[in-house]
Amino acid sequence: MKKLIIQIPCYNEEQTLGITLSSLPRDVPGVDKVEWLVIDDGSRDRTVEVAREHGVDHIVRHPRNLGLARAFMKGIDASLLAGADVIVNTDADNQYNAEDIRKLIAPILEGEAELVIGDRPIGDIEDFSILKKTLQRMGSWVVRKVSGTSVQDAPSGFRAISRSAARRLIVFDSYTYTLETIIQAGKQGIAVVSVPIRTNGKLRESRLVRSIPSYVARSIQTILRIYIIYSPFKFFMTLSGMSFLLSIGFFCIFLYFFAMGREDTHIPTLLTSGLFFLFALFLLILGILADLLAINRKLLEDIRRRLFRLEENHPASERGLSEALEEME
Numbered sequence: 001m002k003k004l005i006i007q008i009p010c011y012n013e014e015q016t017l018g019i020t021l022s023s024l025p026r027d028v029p030g031v032d033k034v035e036w037l038v039i040d041d042g043s044r045d046r047t048v049e050v051a052r053e054h055g056v057d058h059i060v061r062h063p064r065n066l067g068l069a070r071a072f073m074k075g076i077d078a079s080l081l082a083g084a085d086v087i088v089n090t091d092a093d094n095q096y097n098a099e100d101i102r103k104l105i106a107p108i109l110e111g112e113a114e115l116v117i118g119d120r121p122i123g124d125i126e127d128f129s130i131l132k133k134t135l136q137r138m139g140s141w142v143v144r145k146v147s148g149t150s151v152q153d154a155p156s157g158f159r160a161i162s163r164s165a166a167r168r169l170i171v172f173d174s175y176t177y178t179l180e181t182i183i184q185a186g187k188q189g190i191a192v193v194s195v196p197i198r199t200n201g202k203l204r205e206s207r208l209v210r211s212i213p214s215y216v217a218r219s220i221q222t223i224l225r226i227y228i229i230y231s232p233f234k235f236f237m238t239l240s241g242m243s244f245l246l247s248i249g250f251f252c253i254f255l256y257f258f259a260m261g262r263e264d265t266h267i268p269t270l271l272t273s274g275l276f277f278l279f280a281l282f283l284l285i286l287g288i289l290a291d292l293l294a295i296n297r298k299l300l301e302d303i304r305r306r307l308f309r310l311e312e313n314h315p316a317s318e319r320g321l322s323e324a325l326e327e328m329e
Contacts, residue, residue: 004031004105005058005084009039009071013092014046016203020090021054023098030102030109031086037079041071058082072177076166087161096120096158097198104160107193114165114190117151117182118158118197125199139219143179146227147186152194154179165190172229173222180226187230232294236287240280247276 006024010017017038026034035057040048042065051059060078062071072089079087086105090096096118107113122128122136136155143154155178161169168188171177185192228235250273257266 001032002030002085002109003033003035003083004028004086004088005035005037005079005082006088006090006101007037007039007072007075007079008090008092009041009068009075010043010047010051010092011041011065011068011071012043012045012047014043014050016093017047017050018054019203020092020094020098021051021056023094024090025098025101028102028105030105035082035084037075037082039071039075039078041065041067067175069171069173069175069177069180073169073171076161076169080163080166084166085163087163087166089157089159089161091157093203094200095202097200100158100195100197101160103195103197104158107195108160108162112191113193114162115181115185115192116160117153117192117194118156119151119153119194120156120158120197120199122153135216139179139216142223143182146223147183147192149182149186149192150194151182151192154182156197158197172225175218175222179219179222183223183226184230187226228290229294232290233287236283236290240283240287243276243280243283247273247280249273250276 008017008020013020021036024036028034036055037058037060038048038051038056040051040059040061042062048059048061058078060074062074075089076087086108088101088104090098090101100118104116104118107116122133125133128136136153140152140154143149144151155176157178159181165185168190169181169184171180173180182192184190250269254266254270254273257269
């Protein structure tokens with residue numbers, strides 16, 4: 001029996017959560033059972049009460065606000081422990097059209113993908129400024145290049161994840177999960193596709209994008225960090241090679257003046273060459289150490305997958321999701 005769990009990370013969403021839940025399906029072609037899961041990220045309003053009033057099957061709570069990325073991962077873990085075969089993540093502000101969930105999970109059910117990203121019609125969204133649309137396209141292009149995937153709308157939070165892929169995803173950033181999970185999936189060889197989806201009218205302002213400059217800065221930081229985590233040797237070897245070339249360049253300049261008999265006035269050039277050479281050597285050693293740490297990270301990811309397999313023998317429904325999650329932390 002295939003189970004679909006639709007998860008919704010929430011933080012003070014009492015005004016919009018009811019609208020979102022009212023549009024969610026209880027029957028989706030291709031799955032036998034549909035359950036809803038709400039992750040309350042330290043809300044101080046009636047978010048949990050609204051969730052219960054609308055018949056949410058699972059509620060996982062953070063005692064304080066930990067951020068969207070942490071809430072997303074708590075939902076993934078809870079969905080796995082609740083026996084989900086497919087997990088759909090959507091936002092509490094009703095941004096995404098719930099009728100497209102069947103389109104979102106279709107590539108997973110057909111065995112064509114393990115992670116499916118909803119591709120919003122960015123150009124047609126009236127609430128997005130020209131600057132925001134441009135940055136969205138640029139950011140998605142960068143993520144495609146770094147991850148090696150063909151994702152068209154990287155910041156989209158409307159996505160479907162297979163059970164096998166969910167076991168392998170670990171979000172390190174506390175800010176957002178959208179870019180990081182795509183890059184991670186690409187680096188791990190998880191099959192990723194995009195499907196066109198529809199959006200609804202805006203009910204509230206975005207809480208993630210409080211200002212364009214800060215969002216861009218945090219996105220660049222996330223992309224760079226994940227790239228270093230998953231391709232550390234390549235990253236540091238590139239920097240080491242650049243430093244080595246600079247060292248060779250300055251040394252050639254010194255040799256030129258040495259041949260001209262003016263080496264005494266260009267000792268700083270020789271020293272600069274030596275400094276760049278030492279820096280290149282340092283980066284090379286750093287790359288080797290980072291590559292060894294990457295191997296250790298892969299072992300930890302394998303341990304995480306094995307833990308979830310062990311948990312499958314002790315269904316969370318018998319003990320409660322909160323208890324099961326606490327045991328794993």
